[in-house]
Amino acid sequence: MTSLADLPLRPELVGEQPYGAPQLDVPVRLNVNENPYGPSEAVVAQIAAAVAETARDLNRYPERDAVALRADLAAYLGHGLTADHVWAANGSNEVMLHVLQAFAGPGRTVLSFAPTYSMYPEYARDTHSGFVTFPRADDFTVDVEQAVAAIEQTRPDVVLVTSPNNPTGTALPLEAVVALVDASPGVVVVDEAYQEFVRTGTPSALELLPGRPRLAVSRTMSKAFAFAGGRLGYLAADPAFVDALRVVRLPYHLSAVTQAVARVALANAPEMLAAVDRLRQARDGVAAWLAGRGLEVADSDANFVLFGRFADRHAVWQGLLDRGVLIREVGPAGWLRVSAGTPEEMDAFQQALDEVLTDDDVSARMP
Template identity: 65%
Template sequence: MTGLNELPIRDDLRGREPYGALQLDVPYALNTNENPYPPSERLVKALGEAVAEVAGTLNRYPDRDAVALREDLATFLNTDTPGAGLTGRQVWAANGSNEIIQQILQAFGGPGRCALGFEPSYAMHPMITHVTNTRWIDAHRDADFGLEPERAVKVVQEHRPDVVFLTSPNNPTGTALPLEAIEAVLKVAPGMVVVDEAYGEFRRAETPSALTLLPGNPRLIVTRTMSKAFAMAGTRLGYLAADPAVIDALLLVRLPYHLSAVTQAVARTAVAHGEELLGSVAALRAERDALVAWLRAEGFTVADSDANFVLFGTFPDRRRVWQDLLDRGVLIREVGPPEWLRVSVGTPEEMAAFRTALKESL
């Protein structure tokens, strides 16, 4: 059989590895930050009815611009962040937040341009940057995984990136950024500033959303996803809020009919049942905070988290600990700084299994 290296792929892709967390059949999968609570029977029924309703029209193309879905998402964001005042014209949706990121880089990055991020952060930011032929600049986070505004400003002024990624809450650390840091970057950034809020719904009460900064900042983009808090990872629906001119730019690079009629129907149904789906967020926040307290009581160093996962350490040999947990049926993520591990927040039963496995391992 032909090997990859025998194909005429781009030279800059040779030797690279595809992104992807392990997908293993284990009793406790706590490695991909999914919401552990599945849809209720009532919602499953509603989802089935929504899909059945569009099934008879699948011979036709879907709404190319997903207008109704964008209106629904705008309504949700206005509820999530009172005062945001968003309309559907300021919202855009795609197949997961990764396609959103790709479209942003296709529109504002590309050959001769660069994107800057502060790592450790979401691994797909530099990966998608690279495959869109955009140069990546790693500006590094502070030692506590935060971002001191003055240093961030200096880095942006030095490199003058076309796109800046600010992830809040940050993956894999869970760290949220103060609005002051985002505002400071916005004032000096010559290009677009993307605040990735994939875990925004899990933020603590005192942590504001960057959505509040959208008025008067036409180069700000705030991205969200339905994969986490909405418990719709299988739907593959990401979205953003920005100035309408940003959506006009993304229309130039989006693929035609990129969101299927089924995806739009499922996503709209999920938003309509948002109260139910987001009902688990408070429980997951409480479980997260309890997990942070327990890990610290056990002597671990733990990063503050505004997300549905916790980064903890430090381990001279994290691979051994990761493997020990896997041997006990608990799959977590070996990601981030070399001596740290990340665990997703699950149900009380899953968290109890994780605690037991970790204590046995050590």
């Protein structure tokens, strides 16, 4: 049989593995930050009706630039935004890929602050862009003075900064965003995939868009909207920034079905977001419980908690999996990440972790 090694693969892809968290059939899945509360039957019925209506015209190409959907997204975001300020694509992954296709590429550099979302270097690789990181502080915040110095040294064409950060959950103050934009020669994208989960009083970078045409704010419907299977990410920016993404997007990149069901979800935004408060409480509850067990816990504004530190985190991860609980082995060495789930899922996780931490084989590996 032909293997990958027999094919004329691009040199930088040799030995690479496809991105993805483990997809395992276990009772409790708390590894990819999904919303565990699905749409109501009423919303499911509306989605089914929208798909049926759309199916009548599937012989035609979809609306190429998804203008109606972008208008709905703008209305949801507020801040005086219109459809011209919003871009939509197949998840925030494709949005970011569009950004790098438009503003990065061969001979250009992307800068981010580690630890952060593990797909960023893959976006850079896939667009032949250089990728550099600057380390976050020990508490996973971004030291603004040092970050500005890093920008002045590397002169990046794109700065990607996540708030709340994945995998740490750390939010970025608006004054830090302003400093990054002011120092940057290129564009700055604030990735707010988890913004709906922030604690009261934590602002959005959407407030900073007016007068800053090189700033963009990306979001997703996968998390708070319980729409991960719908694959809809979006970005808000100056209309000229959006036009740059329209140049590089593939024709008809958003199917008619995707556009239709996303509009149904947005029309039912209060109901789709109804579980956000429960997930915030679950996050804060499990963070307090972990800290009570003597573990280090990163301060989180997202729907997950990063905790540690373990001398052999894989042994802890495996111990949980052996007990039917799947979390994520990601982030800095010694740390693990658990998503906020239902009360039953949180109870199962806590019981399993208690058992793992009292297991002689595993506890011996802990510092």
